[in-house]
Amino acid sequence: xxxxxxxxxxxxxxxxxxxxxxxxxxxxxxxxxxxxxxxxxxxxxxxxxxxxxxxxxxxxxxxxxxxxxxxxxxxxxxxxxxxxxxxxxxxxxxxxxxxxxxxxxxxxxxxxxxxxxxxxxxxxxxxxxxxxxxxxxxxxxxxxxxxxxxxxxxxxxxxxxxxxxxxxxxxxxxxxxxxxxxxxxxxxxxxxxxxxxxxxxxxxxxxxxxxxx
Amino acid sequence: xxxxxxxxxxxxxxxxxxxxxxxxxxxxxxxxxxxxxxxxxxxxxxxxxxxxxxxxxxxxxxxxxxxxxxxxxxxxxxxxxxxxxxxxxxxxxxxxxxxxxxxxxxxxxxxxxxxxxxxxxxxxxxxxxxxxxxxxxxxxxxxxxxxxxxxxxxxxxxxxxxxxxxxxxxxxxxxxxxxxxxxxxxxxxxxxxxxxxxxxxxxxxxxxxxxxxxxxxxxxxxxxxxxxxxxxxxxxxxxxxxxxxxxxxxxxxxxxxxxxxxxxxxxxxxxxxxxxxxxxxxxxxxxxxxxxxxxxxxxxxxxxxxxxxxxxxxxxxxxxxxxxxxxxxxxxxxxxxxxxxxxxxxxxxxxxxxxxxxxxxxxxxxxxxxxxxxxxxxxxxxxxxxxxxxxxxxxxxxxxxxxxxx
Numbered sequence: 157x158x159x160x161x162x163x164x165x166x167x168x169x170x171x172x173x174x175x176x177x178x179x180x181x182x183x184x185x186x187x188x189x190x191x192x193x194x195x196x197x198x199x200x201x202x203x204x205x206x207x208x209x210x211x212x213x214x215x216x217x218x219x220x221x222x223x224x225x226x227x228x229x230x231x232x233x234x235x236x237x238x239x240x241x242x243x244x245x246x247x248x249x250x251x252x253x254x255x256x257x258x259x260x261x262x263x264x265x266x267x268x269x270x271x272x273x274x275x276x277x278x279x280x281x282x283x284x285x286x287x288x289x290x291x292x293x294x295x296x297x298x299x300x301x302x303x304x305x306x307x308x309x310x311x312x313x314x315x316x317x318x319x320x321x322x323x324x325x326x327x328x329x330x331x332x333x334x335x336x337x338x339x340x341x342x343x344x345x346x347x348x349x350x351x352x353x354x355x356x357x358x359x360x361x362x363x364x365x366x367x368x369x
Numbered sequence: 370x371x372x373x374x375x376x377x378x379x380x381x382x383x384x385x386x387x388x389x390x391x392x393x394x395x396x397x398x399x400x401x402x403x404x405x406x407x408x409x410x411x412x413x414x415x416x417x418x419x420x421x422x423x424x425x426x427x428x429x430x431x432x433x434x435x436x437x438x439x440x441x442x443x444x445x446x447x448x449x450x451x452x453x454x455x456x457x458x459x460x461x462x463x464x465x466x467x468x469x470x471x472x473x474x475x476x477x478x479x480x481x482x483x484x485x486x487x488x489x490x491x492x493x494x495x496x497x498x499x500x501x502x503x504x505x506x507x508x509x510x511x512x513x514x515x516x517x518x519x520x521x522x523x524x525x526x527x528x529x530x531x532x533x534x535x536x537x538x539x540x541x542x543x544x545x546x547x548x549x550x551x552x553x554x555x556x557x558x559x560x561x562x563x564x565x566x567x568x569x570x571x572x573x574x575x576x577x578x579x580x581x582x583x584x585x586x587x588x589x590x591x592x593x594x595x596x597x598x599x600x601x602x603x604x605x606x607x608x609x610x611x612x613x614x615x616x617x618x619x620x621x622x623x624x625x626x627x628x629x630x631x632x633x634x635x636x637x638x639x640x641x642x643x644x645x646x647x648x649x650x651x652x653x654x655x656x657x658x659x660x661x662x663x664x665x666x667x668x669x670x671x672x673x674x675x676x677x678x679x680x681x682x683x684x685x686x687x688x689x690x691x692x693x694x695x696x697x698x699x700x701x702x703x704x705x706x707x708x709x710x711x712x713x714x715x716x717x718x719x720x721x722x723x724x725x726x727x728x729x730x731x732x733x734x735x736x737x738x739x740x741x742x743x744x745x746x747x748x749x750x751x752x753x754x755x756x757x758x759x760x761x762x763x764x765x766x767x768x769x770x771x772x773x774x775x
Binding site for chain 1: 597599604621
């Protein structure tokens with residue numbers, strides 16, 4: 157049917173993020189500078205271009221950005237920025253919950269696997285996590301109205317799949333993979349941290365040392 | 370002399386074998402309590418240099434060399450010791466080379482050969498130690514410092530490994546081949562050992578070490594990135610907790626929008642189906658079939674509803690609606706029975722002034738005759754009245770029918 161190039165262009169125009177986890181062929185295709193140029197040329201007609209998360213050769217997540225920003229484009233970009241900012245706190249709280257429940261050093265990133273059943277049983281057994289999940293799931297971003305852990309966690313996972321932060325490679329199994337959009341999220345926080353000099357890392361470190369003392 | 374050494378060595382190894390259990394216990398637990406061994410055995414092991422007491426009153430520990438032997442043989446991850454002491458090794462080489470040269474000079478070839486063998490042993494051991502150090506580093510890299518739990522510990526382990534690599538590299542830099550060549554002089558064996566063989570070892574090792582260093586840096590970068598991300602998340606939550614009314618500045622409104630926020634709106638909507646495209650027919654049909662399969666089966670076969678109450682009572686009288694033309698046919702039949710004379714259908718129709726046209730009347734009569742039960746039918750005869758077709762033989766045109774009693 158469609159060539160890889162066609163598929164890549166289609167996905168970009170649909171507003172998808174292309175990373176190794178969601179679309180390995182497309183990702184490989186875009187990793188080659190010559191191919192990326194071809195796609196860029198095609199998108200130029202539509203005032204669009206291939207944008208990356210991070211910069212240089214180690215950029216692993218691709219999405220579609222505007223080439224030139226007029227009035228209308230600015231409106232779209234502004235709206236999207238507001239959406240991203242509104243989603244930040246719920247997503248961050250959820251990521252921290254997952255990391256703490258799994259007792260892991262590393263937060264969820266692209267390609268890391270997450271088993272819904274395991275997470276659910278841990279959360280169910282720990283009152284603090286249960287409370288946290290209830291708070292996270294009732295954010296408007298996730299929009300759960302359920303009172304049970306089961307309903308809340310399923311709704312959160314469903315929304316995360318819809319938003320493109322998770323994929324479920326096998327519909328028969330409750331195993332989810334993080335996508336490149338998570339990396340995008342980290343970049344956004346890092347950007348805000350740097351531009352507004354919030355000093356988030358320093359703050360977290362001193363807080364954790366404070367709790368040790 | 371060498372016979373004695375051989376015997377002593379075998380005795381030592383047997384000693385190790387005989388007390389393998391307590392030695393492994395000491396290896397795994399770090400030390401052996403006093404009462405674990407019989408005093409005689411304990412004394413012998415201490416005397417042979419397998420166990421030692423680091424300070425009075427402390428438990429017995431394994432000697433470093435025995436521990437190193439076990440670590441090497443078991444490929445134990447906890448083995449972090451790397452011998453980076455190139456300086457003393459080089460000094461030994463030079464000393465032994467000088468001994469060898471002196472012995473040759475004095476014509477004492479037996480002693481010279483012994484010194485040369487000794488030197489060989491040292492040079493090879495030097496290469497082996499370097500190789501071992503690199504192997505240890507690689508094994509730590511390959512399991513990403515999996516033997517320690519937390520990310521902070523991994524970062525510290527990585528930093529330790531990096532300092533070891535730098536020390537090894539610094540040690541290798543100390544080797545000056547010019548000096549060694551001078552020491553070797555014009556002696557072929559010495560040259561081969563100290564210059565050719567050593568050079569090969571050193572260049573291979575330094576090459577590998579630089580790869581190790583690259584990988585270590587890469588790993589450290591990754592660890593730091595992970596830690597950075599965790600801290601970012603936690604920091605964000607802390608920040609939001611401390612300043613609940615915080616609003617992110619509108620970074621998308623700058624003159625130059627950062628690339629991160631320049632995300633185009635989705636433009637592609639799913640294309641519609643073209644049902645006139647013959648190429649798609651098979652797929653579309655399959656889709657349609659699927660649609661039906663998706664319907665819940667009970668929708669087509671509704672579950673039987675609760676049966677209504679069954680009341681036994683008198684059957685209500687009902688009337689069958691009479692069909693006038695059929696009644697007319699019955700009347701015609703009755704007339705035939707009553708009169709016993711053959712009557713033509715059309716004649717009866719004219720006589721009774723029936724409203725239906727001739728053809729449908731005839732069909733009705735024929736149908737009425739054919740519809741009779743077999744035993745009644747036997748009593749009647751229905752004769753067609755008509756003529757053969759003038760042109761096409763075998764065709765008979767029925768103009769009328771006559772019914773009479775058989």
